[in-house]
Amino acid sequence: xxxxxxxxAGSLEAMTPVPxxxxxxxxxxxxxxxxxxxxxxxxxxxxxxxxxxxxxxxGVGEVPISNAGNFETDERLVHTIRAVGSVTKxxxxxxxxxxxxxxxxxxxxxxxxxxxxxxVVIVAGGIGLPPLRPAIYHVLKNRKDYGRFALLYGARTPAxxxxxxxxxxxxxxxxxxxxxxxxxxxxxxxxxxxxxTKLIPPAEFDVDDARAFVxxxxxxxxxxxxxxxxxxxxxxxxxxxxxxxxxxxxxLCGHCQIGPTLICRDGACYTWDKVEKLLxxxxx
Amino acid sequence: xxAVLAPEALEAIVDVLRRRDWRVIAPTVRDKAxxxxxxxxxxxxxxxxxxxxxxxxxxxxxxxxxxxxGYAVGPQSWKRELxxxxxxxxxxxxxxxxxxxxxxAAETKRTAFFGxxxxxxxxxxIQDRVLIGGKYADEDYLxxxxxxxxxxxxxxxxxxxxFCASMGTGPKAEDGYDxxxxxxxxxxxxxxxxxxxxxxxxxxxxxxxxxxxxADLAAAEKVTDAAREKMGITLDRSDVRELLQxxxxxxxxxxxxxxxxxxxxxxxxxxxxxxTTIDDAxxxxxxxxxxxxxxxxxFTLQYSEMHGGGTRKETKSRYRQWLTHKLSTxxxxxxxxxxxxxxxCITWCPVGIDIRxxxxxxxxxxxxxx
Numbered sequence: 001x002x003x004x005x006x007x008x009a010g011s012l013e014a015m016t017p018v019p020x021x022x023x024x025x026x027x028x029x030x031x032x033x034x035x036x037x038x039x040x041x042x043x044x045x046x047x048x049x050x051x052x053x054x055x056x057x058x059g060v061g062e063v064p065i066s067n068a069g070n071f072e073t074d075e076r077l078v079h080t081i082r083a084v085g086s087v088t089k090x091x092x093x094x095x096x097x098x099x100x101x102x103x104x105x106x107x108x109x110x111x112x113x114x115x116x117x118x119x120v121v122i123v124a125g126g127i128g129l130p131p132l133r134p135a136i137y138h139v140l141k142n143r144k145d146y147g148r149f150a151l152l153y154g155a156r157t158p159a160x161x162x163x164x165x166x167x168x169x170x171x172x173x174x175x176x177x178x179x180x181x182x183x184x185x186x187x188x189x190x191x192x193x194x195x196x197t198k199l200i201p202p203a204e205f206d207v208d209d210a211r212a213f214v215x216x217x218x219x220x221x222x223x224x225x226x227x228x229x230x231x232x233x234x235x236x237x238x239x240x241x242x243x244x245x246x247x248x249x250x251x252l253c254g255h256c257q258i259g260p261t262l263i264c265r266d267g268a269c270y271t272w273d274k275v276e277k278l279l280x281x282x283x284x
Numbered sequence: 285x286x287a288v289l290a291p292e293a294l295e296a297i298v299d300v301l302r303r304r305d306w307r308v309i310a311p312t313v314r315d316k317a318x319x320x321x322x323x324x325x326x327x328x329x330x331x332x333x334x335x336x337x338x339x340x341x342x343x344x345x346x347x348x349x350x351x352x353x354g355y356a357v358g359p360q361s362w363k364r365e366l367x368x369x370x371x372x373x374x375x376x377x378x379x380x381x382x383x384x385x386x387x388x389a390a391e392t393k394r395t396a397f398f399g400x401x402x403x404x405x406x407x408x409x410i411q412d413r414v415l416i417g418g419k420y421a422d423e424d425y426l427x428x429x430x431x432x433x434x435x436x437x438x439x440x441x442x443x444x445x446x447f448c449a450s451m452g453t454g455p456k457a458e459d460g461y462d463x464x465x466x467x468x469x470x471x472x473x474x475x476x477x478x479x480x481x482x483x484x485x486x487x488x489x490x491x492x493x494x495x496x497x498x499a500d501l502a503a504a505e506k507v508t509d510a511a512r513e514k515m516g517i518t519l520d521r522s523d524v525r526e527l528l529q530x531x532x533x534x535x536x537x538x539x540x541x542x543x544x545x546x547x548x549x550x551x552x553x554x555x556x557x558x559x560t561t562i563d564d565a566x567x568x569x570x571x572x573x574x575x576x577x578x579x580x581x582x583f584t585l586q587y588s589e590m591h592g593g594g595t596r597k598e599t600k601s602r603y604r605q606w607l608t609h610k611l612s613t614x615x616x617x618x619x620x621x622x623x624x625x626x627x628x629c630i631t632w633c634p635v636g637i638d639i640r641x642x643x644x645x646x647x648x649x650x651x652x653x654x
Contacts, residue, residue: 005412005416005426005429005430010420010421010423010426011420011421011422011423012373012374012387012423012424014420015373015374015562015575016373016374016385016387017376017383017385018385019382019383019384019385040382040383056376056564058376058378058383058573059378059564059566059570059573060564061564062562062564082591084591084592085591088591097381098381099381099382099383100383101376101383101385243590244588244590244595245587245588245589245590245595247560247561247562247580248560248562250419250420251418251419251420252414252415252418252420252422252558252560253559253560253561253562253580254558254559254560254580254582255559255561255580255587255588257605257609257613257617259529259532259608259613259616260529260612260613260616260617261616261617262617265418265419281532281533282601283595283596283597283598283600283601284532284601284604284605
């Protein structure tokens with residue numbers, strides 16, 4: 001070899017899918033499934049709350065999916081996936097025993113440990129709940145270390161609400177102020193109807209000493225952040241998770257950039273002050 | 285270490301390197317353009333050719349001398365050699381219901397890049413930052429880069445689209461090479477050579493040469509000074525990072541979108557554009573997936589496609605992404621500009637869009653506003 005140009009970790013290992021077997025599978029809604037995964041050989045990877053993995057379906061392709069596991073008690077990887085494209089459809093069609101590829105964990109983590117001693121406000125829109133689940137379990141496990149805990153959850157319809165039994169058990173067992181709403185109800189729905197932003201004005205938290213964690217469609221995050229700021233929660237206290245196309249997950253392919261930031265490298269978790277102006281530009 | 289080489293000494297360079305079993309890639313004439321290809325003799329260089337470039341136009345013409353490097357850059361860049369257009373990263377095999385990733389053996393052959401222009405040296409340095417300067421290093425790029433040997437050639441005859449002087453990347457290479465040559469056509473046709481590394485000095489020591497006199501060094505300096513003067517400053521890069529990030533919604537993007545074909549030529553010709561996609565390609569048996577890393581372009585709709593459609597549906601958004609990335613957000617991401625002023629995006633744009641004019645237009649109306 002002629003010259004040594006870097007001591008940096010090589011990308012090839014990070015670009016190689018590690019075989020993981022599906023060990024449990026649950027259908028959550030009409031279009032969403034949760035897979036539990038264990039490595040075929042060796043020790044499992046250990047993601048942090050907010051990190052994502054690249055999941056590979058043989059012969060179809062690869063997509064970034066947030067970790068949804070309860071890392072406090074469980075080493076299994078958990079991914080909740082909505083079947084919307086060819087790869088997610090193939091992943092959701094995997095059966096118990098099917099081997100898929102996993103790369104990761106990539107991206108940064110929610111500043112949930114840093115939120116210790118503060119009130120926590122979780123705002124989730126539809127499939128935005130799973131990426132917040134690891135952070136929620138961290139707070140639940142260390143419930144005494146945190147102040148009030150508001151969980152505001154909205155979905156398009158009652159059929160789109162995820163993990164309902166689990167969410168209700170959090171409310172009963174861990175002193176969680178749960179509030180839910182759907183954009184459009186059905187004949188059996190007895191809860192609130194309206195956008196999730198409506199749940200923010202009545203939510204109880206100390207705006208001077210709270211941290212918010214918000215995941216949902218980009219438009220929902222914008223309005224939620226605005227509503228939180230209307231209550232005088234500073235933009236620096238509002239955390240969101242961004243999503244763009246990703247091919248490599250390790251900062252090399254260029255796809256996930258939004259203006260000055262590469263989401264896989266600098267995110268996907270950002271405080272609102274860092275991204276508000278960028279998301280305000282159409283098609284940036 | 286400096287010396288003066290006769291034109292015939294270029295043959296010795298090729299000889300010495302090929303005797304070491306290195307590949308030598310250099311400019312050659314093919315299909316009426318200057319392209320990079322493997323050579324076995326210095327006679328394959330484009331001797332006595334020049335290029336005439338304009339927005340959306342390029343043609344080769346005969347010179348009235350025997351200059352070896354009497355032209356500017358062509359459609360290709362050294363990106364082809366370092367960040368190859370399509371590379372198999374690994375193969376994933378299906379075995380008994382499982383998956384087995386198989387990695388390919390690395391290529392280890394040394395390769396000399398003979399005739400790297402200063403703007404291209406700068407482009408390689410930029411791609412180094414992007415591809416091997418972060419948390420993860422692109423292994424295939426790193427392998428090729430570590431096996432590369434750079435013989436730079438300073439510029440004496442910039443094309444009309446060249447603006448390296450504006451970007452501070454040329455026409456004289458300051459570092460980033462193993463050996464650098466300046467072709468002097470005034471008086472005796474000769475090359476002033478200077479080693480940039482120990483390996484470059486070893487090569488230089490093996491070549492037939494004369495000591496470099498002060499007059500030779502002055503003549504070489506005159507070549508690049510004249511090139512710098514000829515180019516002038518055609519892109520004002522002062523505060524360009526701030527200028528473009530403050531003007532994401534500038535109406536000029538509507539104007540350029542009415543001309544841009546979103547054809548991707550600029551990104552493919554650009555020596556710093558690094559975007560790639562991962563393509564998992566099945567073989568016919570259905571038992572193996574080739575994981576390919578391929579060039580991609582931010583000008584395609586698929587580039588930003590997610591569930592629910594592309595993020596950048598309009599051509600305007602895609603041109604803005606490219607322009608602001610090159611000159612502005614690249615600095616936030618990698619602490620360097622993403623443009624070296626080689627002019628390829630202007631020459632190879634089928635409708636002749638000129639990055640310099642677009643920036644000037646944004647700057648002009650921005651200044652008028654304030």
